[in-house]
Amino acid sequence: MIGFIALLAFSWVLLFVFEKQSLLALGLLPVSKRIKQFCVGFGIAALLCVAVQFLEAYLKDADWVLNKEITTTLFVNSFWWDLKSVLTEELIFRGALLYLLIKKIGAGKAVLISAVAFGIYHWFSYGVFGNIMPMIFVFVGTGLMGYAWALAFAKTNSMLLGTGLHLGWNFCYNTLFSKGPLGAMVFISKGGYELADWPSLLNFLSGLILVPVLVLLYIKFGVRKETDQHNPVSP
Numbered sequence: 001m002i003g004f005i006a007l008l009a010f011s012w013v014l015l016f017v018f019e020k021q022s023l024l025a026l027g028l029l030p031v032s033k034r035i036k037q038f039c040v041g042f043g044i045a046a047l048l049c050v051a052v053q054f055l056e057a058y059l060k061d062a063d064w065v066l067n068k069e070i071t072t073t074l075f076v077n078s079f080w081w082d083l084k085s086v087l088t089e090e091l092i093f094r095g096a097l098l099y100l101l102i103k104k105i106g107a108g109k110a111v112l113i114s115a116v117a118f119g120i121y122h123w124f125s126y127g128v129f130g131n132i133m134p135m136i137f138v139f140v141g142t143g144l145m146g147y148a149w150a151l152a153f154a155k156t157n158s159m160l161l162g163t164g165l166h167l168g169w170n171f172c173y174n175t176l177f178s179k180g181p182l183g184a185m186v187f188i189s190k191g192g193y194e195l196a197d198w199p200s201l202l203n204f205l206s207g208l209i210l211v212p213v214l215v216l217l218y219i220k221f222g223v224r225k226e227t228d229q230h231n232p233v234s235p
Contacts, residue, residue, distance in 0.1 A: 004088060011096035018100055026095055027158020034160040041152070041164025042171075048214060049172035052207045059199045062192025064177070067184050078175040078182050086167045093118050093146060094153045094162050107154040111147060118146025141208035148216040155225045165215060 008023070015021040028034060057064055093114050101110035119139040128134035149162035174180025178188050195203055 001084075004084060004091075007088060007091050011091055014096040014100060019103060021099075025099055027153070027156065027160060034158055037156060037158065037161040038164035041161045041166075042168035043164075044218065045165045045168030045215070046172045048211050049169050049177070052211060053172075053177045055206055056195075056203050057189065057192070059195055059203050060189075060192035063190050064187040065190045067178070067186060067188045069184070070186055074185065075175065078180070078185050079171060081182060082167065082170045082174050082180075086163060086170055089118075090149075090159055090163045090166060093121070094150050094159055098150060098153055102154060111150040111154055114150040115143045115147035118150075119143030137204075137208060141212055144209070144212035144216060148212060148219050151216070152219045152223065155219065155223050157226050161219075161223065169211075 011026075012023050015023065015025050019025065053064065056062075098110055098114050101113060104110075119142045122138050122142040123129040123135055126134075126138050128138050149165060152162040152165065153159060170180075174182065174185070176186045178185045
């Protein structure tokens with residue numbers, strides 16, 4: 001928590017020193033619009049995650065069953081872990097630094113830089129650095145998603161849509177379907193067999209490539225570019 005507060009303070013310093021702005025420059029207002037964008041993003045990502053998990057269960061001939069050992073404390077702690085990790089990543093990759101880059105070099109280049117940095121970061125967070133093929137797949141998948149979320153910032157002048165998309169995916173993936181580092185949570189996979197050949201490839205590509213592409217298409221064609229005369233961001 002101390003680290004997150006320090007990151008907020010650092011973001012404020014950057015915005016104030018270079019643009020004489022506060023954290024409100026990251027698109028926290030108007031509240032009602034931003035909450036709506038967050039909820040829409042959360043819902044879209046959650047639905048995509050559910051679809052991918054049920055596709056995996058279908059391919060493996062497995063079932064998702066309720067974990068009888070789940071408790072309210074475990075659920076809350078897992079959600080809190082998801083929330084902290086998402087907010088941290090959003091502030092680093094799609095917060096003050098992205099805002100300043102858009103101001104200085106334009107949205108196109110800034111969004112691309114943010115996406116590349118996000119992809120490289122996941123080489124280390126996923127522990128694949130040094131393994132060429134996993135590095136390529138992780139870079140493409142997370143880079144595409146990072147590009148989509150950064151584009152959401154550029155089009156809405158706000159972190160909230162991208163944060164909702166990010167949290168919607170992470171919460172469902174980690175907390176609902178127990179795929180995260182915290183272990184068994186709400187639902188656990190029961191039965192089935194290990195995938196091989198084309199079903200394995202289909203399952204892999206659906207989550208790592210198809211989902212980011214669908215999110216990117218939604219943001220590119222389904223989200224209107226906002227203009228804010230008090231806080232303009234170059235298209």
